[in-house]
Amino acid sequence: MPSEMQAGGTSMKSEMRSKLHYEIHGLTSPDAPTVVFSSGLGGAAKFWQPQLADFTQHYRVITYDQLGTNKSEADLCSEYSILHMADELDVLLKKLEVQQCHFVGHALGGLVGLQLALTQPDLLKSMVLVNAWSSPNPHTLRCFDIRKALLAADRKDMYLQLQALLLFPPDWIAQNAKHLEEEEAHLLNHFPNVNNLLARIGALSTFDIDDKLKGITTPTFALANKDDTLVPWQRSQKLVDSMPNAELSVMEYGGHASSITVPDAFNKLVLEYLQRIA
Numbered sequence: 001m002p003s004e005m006q007a008g009g010t011s012m013k014s015e016m017r018s019k020l021h022y023e024i025h026g027l028t029s030p031d032a033p034t035v036v037f038s039s040g041l042g043g044a045a046k047f048w049q050p051q052l053a054d055f056t057q058h059y060r061v062i063t064y065d066q067l068g069t070n071k072s073e074a075d076l077c078s079e080y081s082i083l084h085m086a087d088e089l090d091v092l093l094k095k096l097e098v099q100q101c102h103f104v105g106h107a108l109g110g111l112v113g114l115q116l117a118l119t120q121p122d123l124l125k126s127m128v129l130v131n132a133w134s135s136p137n138p139h140t141l142r143c144f145d146i147r148k149a150l151l152a153a154d155r156k157d158m159y160l161q162l163q164a165l166l167l168f169p170p171d172w173i174a175q176n177a178k179h180l181e182e183e184e185a186h187l188l189n190h191f192p193n194v195n196n197l198l199a200r201i202g203a204l205s206t207f208d209i210d211d212k213l214k215g216i217t218t219p220t221f222a223l224a225n226k227d228d229t230l231v232p233w234q235r236s237q238k239l240v241d242s243m244p245n246a247e248l249s250v251m252e253y254g255g256h257a258s259s260i261t262v263p264d265a266f267n268k269l270v271l272e273y274l275q276r277i278a
């Protein structure tokens with residue numbers, strides 16, 4: 001059930017308001033447990049398509065396009081931050097009268113969850129953080145520096161090819177080469193606003209809450225991948241070592257986007273966690 005709302009980051013120096021696209025799937029009862037999915041750098045609700053069939057059997061599922069991405073059109077300020085993203089999601093959930101939810105965030109989306117756990121802890125019943133981190137690390141920053149250089153050189157085609165290398169395992173890329181070529185051709189014709197993309201990269205590159213992790217008491221499931229070429233799995237270990245109610249599961253295979261490459265295994269792990277803490 002796609003829809004839109006007026007949303008804005010409450011902490012912005014100059015208030016930004018734009019239509020935030022969201023979709024609600026699954027159970028319709030107002031008392032149904034709710035799972036909110038938050039995507040990574042791409043910000044797209046459709047990133048979670050491989051999860052819908054399994055999760056909508058048990059939950060009301062909310063996905064959304066983050067501000068300045070896809071159907072949530074906006075011009076982001078140069079000082080855009082993860083705090084802004086968390087505020088925007090908080091506004092959306094208040095509009096939808098969500099009192100409490102389970103939160104699943106991938107990479108940048110996981111940072112949004114961590115920020116919400118700091119600023120709106122009563123909102124989150126639990127968090128699932130997929131290949132997320134709490135502070136910059138040299139390896140990931142190198143990857144994003146290359147991305148920024150490709151954007152500066154107007155090599156959007158190479159940016160998209162690099163994106164696949166960072167998201168997916170080598171054998172998965174080989175097995176899905178035709179699909180990836182078609183997808184990259186489509187994305188090249190619908191490339192996101194570059195200034196917005198740079199603002200979002202800046203936000204995730206400067207996010208640093210290492211000194212606040214011990215204060216996050218939300219039950220948390222950190223899910224990492226040993227073959228993630230963008231975010232070392234040890235970044236999830238750091239989260240679990242520092243947060244009092246967190247546990248870790250490390251998948252051997254799946255790459256950075258295991259929710260896409262091995263959705264059955266991914267869904268099983270997350271659903272088992274949610275059912276266990278319920």
